[in-house]
Amino acid sequence: MKVMVGVSGGIAAYKAAELVRALQQHALEVRVTMTDAARQFIQPLTFSALTGHRVLISLWPTEDAQDSAGDASIDHIAEAQWADALVVAPATADILAKFAHGLAGDFLTTMYLATTAPVLVAPAMNVNMWEHPATQANLETLRQRGVRVVEPGSGHLACGMVGPGRMAEPQFIADAVLNALGRSHDLAGETVLITAGGTREALDPVRFLGNRSSGKMGYALAEAAQSRGAKVILISGPSALYPPAHCELIKITTADEMRAAVLNRMADATLVIKAAAVADYRPAAVADQKLKRTGPLTVELTPTEDILAEVVRRRRPGQLIVGFAAETENTLENGRAKLLRKGVDAIVLNDVSREGVGFDSDLNGATFLTTSTAIDLPEMSKRKLADRILDEVVALRRPQSLLVELSGMERQDIERETSSSEPAHPVTPAAEIFIAGAGSRRAIMIEES
Numbered sequence: 001m002k003v004m005v006g007v008s009g010g011i012a013a014y015k016a017a018e019l020v021r022a023l024q025q026h027a028l029e030v031r032v033t034m035t036d037a038a039r040q041f042i043q044p045l046t047f048s049a050l051t052g053h054r055v056l057i058s059l060w061p062t063e064d065a066q067d068s069a070g071d072a073s074i075d076h077i078a079e080a081q082w083a084d085a086l087v088v089a090p091a092t093a094d095i096l097a098k099f100a101h102g103l104a105g106d107f108l109t110t111m112y113l114a115t116t117a118p119v120l121v122a123p124a125m126n127v128n129m130w131e132h133p134a135t136q137a138n139l140e141t142l143r144q145r146g147v148r149v150v151e152p153g154s155g156h157l158a159c160g161m162v163g164p165g166r167m168a169e170p171q172f173i174a175d176a177v178l179n180a181l182g183r184s185h186d187l188a189g190e191t192v193l194i195t196a197g198g199t200r201e202a203l204d205p206v207r208f209l210g211n212r213s214s215g216k217m218g219y220a221l222a223e224a225a226q227s228r229g230a231k232v233i234l235i236s237g238p239s240a241l242y243p244p245a246h247c248e249l250i251k252i253t254t255a256d257e258m259r260a261a262v263l264n265r266m267a268d269a270t271l272v273i274k275a276a277a278v279a280d281y282r283p284a285a286v287a288d289q290k291l292k293r294t295g296p297l298t299v300e301l302t303p304t305e306d307i308l309a310e311v312v313r314r315r316r317p318g319q320l321i322v323g324f325a326a327e328t329e330n331t332l333e334n335g336r337a338k339l340l341r342k343g344v345d346a347i348v349l350n351d352v353s354r355e356g357v358g359f360d361s362d363l364n365g366a367t368f369l370t371t372s373t374a375i376d377l378p379e380m381s382k383r384k385l386a387d388r389i390l391d392e393v394v395a396l397r398r399p400q401s402l403l404v405e406l407s408g409m410e411r412q413d414i415e416r417e418t419s420s421s422e423p424a425h426p427v428t429p430a431a432e433i434f435i436a437g438a439g440s441r442r443a444i445m446i447e448e449s
């Protein structure tokens with residue numbers, strides 16, 4: 001998701017650099033626009049170095065390439081459409097007044113009028129300016145128009161006075177932006193180890209046995225986990241993709257290298273998600289020289305180690321382990337068998353025989369399987385699916401005994417469902433039955449006593 005940071009001219013402008021970094025750490029793409037006054041406090045170069053994008057300042061093309069906004073008649077509209085959110089930090093009394101009155105004399109004010117994305121302002125100013133009825137009236141107007149105000153803190157201000165007017169901390173503003181974008185922070189404090197892509201097993205110096213995994217699913221999970229507050233360790237086979245900024249990327253080629261990397265880093269992880277397509281076999285011998293074409297060739301293969309099974313054997317208490325399964329036939333039966341055989345908490349089951357999903361596609365659909373549930377995650381973008389998978393993983397962490405208030409109708413539904421279907425889990429006599437979730441996640445959970 002994309003965020004435009006607007007910087008107006010106040011002493012807190014230097015903190016906007018920290019805000020840019022905080023937003024990037026949540027895998028958000030960030031661009032910056034500055035007012036002329038902001039340039040008195042911080043150089044555009046700081047922001048262009050941080051974001052990798054030119055900073056937008058002027059409505060008009062200028063000689064100075066750094067300041068050039070390109071084609072003015074298009075750019076502010078294009079940028080307004082590009083942004084999923086606009087956050088102005090610091091927001092001076094002047095910029096708040098301009099926003100409230102619809103003045104549009106520079107890039108930032110024009111973009112504010114042109115965008116339909118959520119707008120947040122983080123005011124910062126002298127206490128008297130903050131308390132002035134004009135400022136408060138402007139803020140009220142903006143609030144009524146849906147602008148979210150990240151309230152300033154109280155304390156010693158740069159002007160030497162004490163009181164409200166100090167810009168909120170960058171991390172706090174970043175959290176408000178995430179909220180506005182509908183992003184939750186439910187993986188904060190977690191370290192998620194994700195494997196992605198396919199492995200390659202050498203046959204000779206130029207050939208290998210591999211598969212069609214692009215890494216898209218695993219990289220989407222990495223981005224989603226990071227944007228929900230997790231620290232991410234991404235262990236990836238060869239892939240043309242760029243990993244999300246700030247995740248720890250470990251590149252591997254073979255199944256053996258993946259095994260070593262996973263076992264080496266898994267102790268740090270609270271959650272392991274194995275989306276990689278790991279080779280099940282490798283050539284028993286690798287030719288020293290390129291194999292010549294001399295007629296039929298038989299290659300002996302030996303099995304690789306099952307990394308997922310080893311991860312489960314070495315798991316530490318509280319560590320969640322989620323595997324993937326790519327199946328082409330009897331998907332549900334094979335998926336369930338894999339879930340039990342590997343002893344994982346859940347399997348993301350892919351039917352890779354279906355056209356247009358799975359390997360190398362931008363789309364995927366899956367079934368999230370646990371010992372007691374089978375949740376259908378219909379076809380969607382891999383990035384969206386990544387979030388849906390994480391929703392289900394987060395739900396696994398919740399106590400399963402959450403009793404939901406049920407209406408009379410729902411109770412009857414449950415009684416019908418539970419009496420007509422065999423529980424997937426052995427139920428002890430004292431077992432209690434609860435219902436969790438709603439809609440497509442409607443699933444019966446059995447809590448064993």
Ligand code: PMT
Pocket residue numbers: 195196197198212213214215216217218255274275276277278279280304305306307308309322323324325326327350352358359360361
């Ligand atoms: O990368 P993309 O192009 O986006 O494609 C995504 C995907 C289709 C590859 C992905 O969604 C997927 O299904 N990954 C799992 C593919 C696979 O190898 O499935 P499997 O059923 O063979 O393996 C089951 C599980 O065991 C997997 O979690 C796998 O990582 C793991 N495994 C397999 C073999 C092995 N030697 N060690 C393992 O840990």
